[in-house]
Amino acid sequence: MALFGLFNKKKKESLDKGLEKTKESVFKKLSRAIIGKSKVDDEVLDNLEEVLISSDVGVDTTLRIIERIEERVQRDKYVGTEELNRVLKEEIVDLLKEHNSTDYDSLTLPEGHKPYVIMVVGVNGVGKTTTIGKLAHKFKETGKSVVLGAADTFRAAAVDQLVIWAERVGVPIVKQSMGADPASVAFDTLSKAKAENADVVLIDTAGRLHNKINLMNELTKIKKVMQKVIPDAPHEILLVLDGSTGQNAYEQAKQFTLATEVNALAITKLDGTAKGGVVIGISDQFKIPVKYIGIGEKIDDLQVFNREEFVDSLFN
């Protein structure tokens, strides 16, 4: 138990540090929003609405949060501004729980899929390859055997980058030369993982092809070919979004969810940006669980997303 507590403390510390910029910005704005006010009234609520929208929470989600707080103020008759942070935290966590009452323990793999195949998608530069490296490390730490597949054959450097991660983490990788058919790499990767009875497969894909239609067709083809080896693969299509792009991340989520069956999200680069509010908006607006957040470039800078921890860190 003591060890578990230590882990949690470490996780919280890195989360606080990773979200520093967003926290600072939200804190400043919130302080301004309640200046000279002792109770939460209409003016404070108007200011709060501005704070949330300007923190990239998104208009729809902001309105839902404000509505909840309005109801709360009516119900409780009086809510002091010193309680605003606590009330905000509670209402946001409750809002996020509307889609899913329990948090995902993303590292516990569902039974009956061995190997469990995760195909990682997203536009170029969002952090797909880095997230795969960090995730491979996480799975390995929990005792799982992992195989990586370098199905981004669009650039030579893409394969090399994944090779470096495979070495760093100490897991096998399946690759072919640059320009090879990505679907063929995926096929080889699944064949190897199946033969070796591996637990998890992580497939990297290209974020940039000649155009968007090409990209979506390519992903569909990779999927089809994978199913020749494992009929229900991929079990997870993990869309990686760059949190520091704010509204752009929403747009990408919209486009990818329309074109492919994305069923998990990772939001990266939350360190070094004040736009961390995107995580709240995206969790609320897409009914797809945010499973991971990226808070730095290093191997340990990926966290399993937990709504309460996240919201708690943001408003403390």
Ligand SMILES: Nc1nc2c(ncn2[C@@H]2O[C@H](COP(=O)(O)OP(=O)(O)OP(=O)(O)O)[C@@H](O)[C@H]2O)c(=O)[nH]1
């Ligand atoms: N600060 C920070 N940087 C990150 C994070 N995740 C990824 N990066 C950096 O973002 C850059 C792009 O990451 P990649 O993993 O190469 O992105 P990608 O989606 O694979 O890119 P393509 O292969 O070009 O499509 C790298 O410099 C990473 O180190 C993060 O959580 N925080």
Ligand SMILES: [Mg+2]
């Ligand atoms: Mg890459």
